[in-house]
Amino acid sequence: xxxxxxxxxxxxxxxxxxxxxxxxxxxxxxxxxxxxxxxxxxxxxxxxxxxxxxxxxxxxxxxxxxxxxxxxxxxxxxxxxxxxxxxxxxxxxxxxxxxxxxxxxxxxxxxxxx
Amino acid sequence: xxxxxxxxxxxxxxxxxxxxxxxxxxxxxxxxxxxxxxxxxxxxxxxxxxxxxxxxxxxxxxxxxxxxxxxxxxxxxxxxxxxxxxxxxxxxxxxxxxxxxxxxxxxxxxxxxxxx
Numbered sequence: 737x738x739x740x741x742x743x744x745x746x747x748x749x750x751x752x753x754x755x756x757x758x759x760x761x762x763x764x765x766x767x768x769x770x771x772x773x774x775x776x777x778x779x780x781x782x783x784x785x786x787x788x789x790x791x792x793x794x795x796x797x798x799x800x801x802x803x804x805x806x807x808x809x810x811x812x813x814x815x816x817x818x819x820x821x822x823x824x825x826x827x828x829x830x831x832x833x834x835x836x837x838x839x840x841x842x843x844x845x846x847x848x849x850x
Numbered sequence: 851x852x853x854x855x856x857x858x859x860x861x862x863x864x865x866x867x868x869x870x871x872x873x874x875x876x877x878x879x880x881x882x883x884x885x886x887x888x889x890x891x892x893x894x895x896x897x898x899x900x901x902x903x904x905x906x907x908x909x910x911x912x913x914x915x916x917x918x919x920x921x922x923x924x925x926x927x928x929x930x931x932x933x934x935x936x937x938x939x940x941x942x943x944x945x946x947x948x949x950x951x952x953x954x955x956x957x958x959x960x961x962x963x964x965x966x
Contacts (some may be wrong), residue, residue, distance in 0.1 A: 745890075769953050781893075781940060781957035827892055831953050836881050836944045837908070838955055840892035 738763045738830050742841035749818045750849050756803075757813045757844050759828030767833030770804065770811045775825040775843075784826070787811065789833075815846075823848040853877045856941050856958040863931050864966050871926045871961050873941030881946060882924040883955065884908075884916060887938040896939075899924055931965040938962050 740761045749755035761770070772784040787795045787804050795802050799819075803812045815822055828841040854875045863869050873882065880901050885893040885908075895908030897916040905918060913935060917925045928935055939962075942955040 740892075742892075771954070779938060779960050779962075781942075781960075783954060786954060829893075831955075833953065835898070835906075836946060836953050836955070837883070837895055837898060838885075838893070838942075840885075840894070842890055842892045 738765065738768075738832070738839045740828055740830050740839050740841040742828055742844050744844045745842070746845045746847070748847040748849060749815070751818055751820060753818055754814060754816045755818055755846065757815075757826055757828075757846065759811045759813070759841055761809050761811060761828070761830050761839075761841075763809070763830055765832055765834070769831040769833060770802075771829045771831060771838070772800070772802070772813045773827045773829060773840075774822075775827065776821075776823075781827075785813065818848050820848050820850060822846060854941060854943055854956055854958040856939075856961050858961060859959065860962045862964045862966065865932055867931050869928045869931055869963070871939055871941075871963070873924045873926070873958055875922050875941075875943045875956075875958075877943050877945070877956060878921075879943035879945045879956075880921065881944045882918070883942040883944070884914075884924070884926045885940045885942065886910070886935075887940065887960075893940060896926065928963075928965075931963075933965045936963060936965045 770787045774782045799816045829838045883898040884896040899918045941958040944955045
């Protein structure tokens with residue numbers, strides 16, 4: 737069975753600074769994807785970034801980037817130049833390449849201080 | 851208009867009542883999913899469907915049933931609601947085809963359900 741663990745229930749960062757959210761996972765699948773989703777107070781689930789497991793290159797999306805360590809089964813999210821609008825709950829998720837099912841971590845609440 | 855819609859957005863019901871949560875999508879995706887979110891547990895999969903005739907149980911299907919009325923509609927039912935089913939429920943869709951959105955799930959706005 738697949739599992740996803742986010743060991744940081746809460747994080748805080750000063751506006752304009754950089755923060756890294758941690759995620760580890762376990763999987764028996766060879767074909768899988770990894771995602772970071774953002775959930776603001778509106779509760780809408782918003783995709784932040786995705787990583788195909790077969791790709792060695794780390795994904796980047798503007799101020800968001802990941803550090804994907806496949807052998808260590810680690811998938812951390814780095815947010816650069818943090819903005820007040822980045823404050824939200826962040827979920828790491830493992831996606832099955834076969835069924836598309838997502839297994840989520842427990843979530844990390846990010847506070848951004850002005 | 852939203853691509854994935856859920857009704858109702860909020861619902862309060864009593865123990866033992868039957869309740870149905872509905873999900874509709876205009877994305878043309880074949881795959882649809884129901885998740886529940888609880889504080890400290892993240893989102894957990896209840897049921898998923900690959901098409902009208904292909905429905906599968908997820909991690910936590912006990913106490914729930916689903917119906918895929920059409921490609922665009924996927925309903926979740928609680929036959930006899932109990933308080934520990936109080937949660938935020940999400941519907942999602944995905945496209946198994948190739949392309950930049952491959953395997954990405956698109957979520958509805960969620961339904962906040964409270965069982966008293």
